[in-house]
Amino acid sequence: MDNIPMLIGSRIRLYRQAKKISLSELSERIHKSKSTLSKYENGEISMDVETLFDVAKVMNLRNTLSCTGCRYCADRCPQELDIPQIVDRYNKKLYTGKLDLSGIREEKLPASCIGCGNCEAACPQKIKICQMMEELSKV
Numbered sequence: 505m506d507n508i509p510m511l512i513g514s515r516i517r518l519y520r521q522a523k524k525i526s527l528s529e530l531s532e533r534i535h536k537s538k539s540t541l542s543k544y545e546n547g548e549i550s551m552d553v554e555t556l557f558d559v560a561k562v563m564n565l566r567n568t569l570s571c572t573g574c575r576y577c578a579d580r581c582p583q584e585l586d587i588p589q590i591v592d593r594y595n596k597k598l599y600t601g602k603l604d605l606s607g608i609r610e611e612k613l614p615a616s617c618i619g620c621g622n623c624e625a626a627c628p629q630k631i632k633i634c635q636m637m638e639e640l641s642k643v
């Protein structure tokens with residue numbers, strides 16, 4: 505039978521490195537020592553479900569869009585899309601796995617984006633808004 509702790513540990517290491525999350529950063533975020541994390545990644549000890557969940561949260565967090573809600577983008581959108589609200593729903597999807605666009609009128613959904621790029625030019629956070637809209641309009 506496969507060594508499950510080793511399999512899980514090696515996947516976590518691969519994923520962590522691919523996302524450029526250092527051992528120190530992960531250690532700080534999930535409140536475990538670096539030496540414990542190394543033991544998890546080497547398969548020397550098994551990871552409990554709660555810790556696994558915390559690790560998954562940190563990995564997902566790295567993908568969230570760092571919107572500050574300044575609304576510079578929305579002010580320049582010819583389609584008058586509520587971009588920060590859509591970014592928020594996108595980020596929530598990363599946690600829940602489900603996209604919830606309830607409460608957004610049909611003509612203001614991501615599919616109405618025409619890809620003009622005005623929003624991205626205005627965004628101080630350099631968020632790839634067009635890409636996000638395209639992704640969401642396919643869901």
Ligand code: SF4
Pocket residue numbers: 577580581582583584585587616617618619620621622623624633634637
């Ligand atoms: S790219 Fe889409 S979301 Fe951005 S300003 Fe243009 S229409 Fe609005």
Ligand code: SF4
Pocket residue numbers: 570571572573574575576577578587588591626627628629630631633
């Ligand atoms: S400009 Fe960028 S940071 Fe500001 S609300 Fe729009 S997406 Fe968010």
